[in-house]
Amino acid sequence: MIDMQDAAFGYGADPILSAISLRLAPGSFHFLTGPSGAGKTTFLKLCYGELVATSGAVTIFGQDAGTLDRDRVAKTRQRIGVVHQDCEFLDHLPIRENIALPLIVSGRDGPAQDANLDELIAWVGLSARAHARPPELSGGERQRAALARAIIMDPDLILADEPTGNVDWDMSLRLLQLLCELNKMGKTVLIATHDMALIRAAKAQVQARVLRLAGGRISAAGADL
Amino acid sequence: MSFVSDTLDLLRGETKADRVVPRSGQAAKLTVAVSGAMAFLAVFALALSLASGRLADRWSAALAQSSTIRLSAPAAEMEAQTWAVLTVLEQTPGVDSARALSDDEQRALLEPWFGPDLPVADLPVPRLIEIIETPEGYDATGLRQRLAAEAPGAVLDDHTRWRRPLVAAADRLRLLGWLSMALILASTAAMITLAAQAALASNQQVIRVMRLVGARDVYIARAFVRRFTRRAITGAAAGAAIGMLAVALLPRAAEEGGFLTGLGFQGAGWLLPLVIPLLAGVTAFWATRIAAFRTLGGLR
Structure with a gap:
């Protein structure tokens, strides 16, 4: 699904990431942990093609990320659901349309998708807030909306960057539960977090692997929970 | 993004794709206002050019068919x-x-x-x-x-030396009219490009979100292009209508008024200003398209 061979990335002389080699297998669940500034977000951006490795190779769904043109990057992103900590939305559109945005941009929206959309909104517990604008939502509601938007296209891979950074513990557990359910449905999940309690909480639900990122390198890769 | 398919898109109402770009903003008002003002000026430039053309033809024809012999x-x-x-x-x-x-x-x-x-x-x-x-x-x-x-003792004066500067002056005036039209179009393009760039800059979050969810550049650019082209056509249609009304209210052509009272449109010439909103639309289409792709090219 994602394959990195000796991948590195940096601006100028100082590399942020170096000698990264790993493989995210289909259906696997990974945590990416490490201190702030370790390069977790940069790593995720390499995974969904926003950044291109400055050396080494990154393969996304069997395609060399370095040779993908902009259209292919866009097409590839339709197979990847991304949840950011600050989960940006289009503030002028109701949350229902924001969640449906991936369908709209890929031309797959329409009456046939409305039932699925409503079902998904109910699954993340936002039915009552579907017509609210993003600024009217709480942090937890925004995170759930971002998760719903990330999975509306039934992606193969879900990347979450500090998805519980702005929510309380109860909401963190709820989001984790949603991600674990998605993994049980066969989705590959990679969560970047420095919240060790969250990682421990996942232990009871899924078999996850922890990737530790420090000094620009992945260490302790493959440590099972 | 083909010109034909985008032109057809423009004729449709607002789509969900259009809604991703917020409606409000100074850039929107600026586009309508600039297009309107430029179309108003374009109507006068067009009227000047056509009137100069008629004048050049008239002088040329009138003087060309008469001559004088001076007998001493x-x-x-x-x-x-x-x-x-x-x-x-x-x-x-x-x-x-x-x-x-x-x-x-x-x-x-x-x-x-x-x-x-x-x-x-x-x-x-x-x-x-x-x-x-x-x-x-x-x-x-x-x-x-x-x-x-x-x-x-007879000297033939075929008016060539009188006719040439007059016709040349009228021709130059006609050329200036067309040059003004070209400058107005170029200024419109420049203003709309600036407005589009401002809109693109103020909608960085929209663009980021769109790219994140897998929107292709063409899709994002279209949303902006449609919005700006429609605004330009709307503004230019209003400006051209007001300009035509102003030209229609000018005094009728009169012998004693000379050139000034002949400034206006005649017959089918009244249809020409209707092309101005279309030109504004085409200008806005390309200006926004180029600005959008340039901005999007800086992102991945």
Whole structure:
């Protein structure tokens, strides 16, 4: 699904990431942990093609990320659901349309998708807030909306960057539960977090692997929970 | 993104794709206002250009079909040489008619300079003979040679030296009109490009979100292009309508008013300003498209 061979990335002389080699297998669940500034977000951006490795190779769904043109990057992103900590939305559109945005941009929206959309909104517990604008939502509601938007296209891979950074513990557990359910449905999940309690909480639900990122390198890769 | 498919898209109502770009913003108002103002000016530039064209044609046609022979001779020979000139003219192909101006007509011509009581008969004033040409015209060189032989005091003035600067001036005015049109279009393009760039800059979050969820550049650019093209057409249609109304309210063409009262459209010429909103739309389409792709090219 994602394959990195000796991948590195940096601006100028100082590399942020170096000698990264790993493989995210289909259906696997990974945590990416490490201190702030370790390069977790940069790593995720390499995974969904926003950044291109400055050396080494990154393969996304069997395609060399370095040779993908902009259209292919866009097409590839339709197979990847991304949840950011600050989960940006289009503030002028109701949350229902924001969640449906991936369908709209890929031309797959329409009456046939409305039932699925409503079902998904109910699954993340936002039915009552579907017509609210993003600024009217709480942090937890925004995170759930971002998760719903990330999975509306039934992606193969879900990347979450500090998805519980702005929510309380109860909401963190709820989001984790949603991600674990998605993994049980066969989705590959990679969560970047420095919240060790969250990682421990996942232990009871899924078999996850922890990737530790420090000094620009992945260490302790493959440590099972 | 083909021009044809995007043009067809423009004719449709607002789609969900259009809604991803927020409606409000200074850039929106600026686009409508600039398009309106430029279209208003374009109507006048067009009117000026068309009026100059008509003037150039009229002057050219009027002066080209008439010429004058100036006959200087001693008083005793004046009558004989006048008849000789008229005889030559009668036999010259391309001359429709010719006549010698009467003393009264010559006095009227000189009156602005010498006053009303000029004794033309007592002065050595040359006799003027007016020639009206056929549409085919005559051979000026041949006529000059024959006049030199039959009436040595006759000088043919075919108005070339008068006509050329007048026609050139009118042509230059017409060119200036078209140049103004081109400058107005270029200014519109520049303003819309700036407005589009401002809109793109203020919608960085929209673009980021769109890219994140897998929108292709073409899709994002279209949303902006459609929005700006519609605004430009709307503004230009209003500006052109007001401009046409203003031109229609100008005084009608009158002989005593000269060029100024002839500024306007005639007949089918009234349809030409209707092209201005379309031109504004095409200009906005390309200006926004280029600005959008340039901005999107900086992202991945």
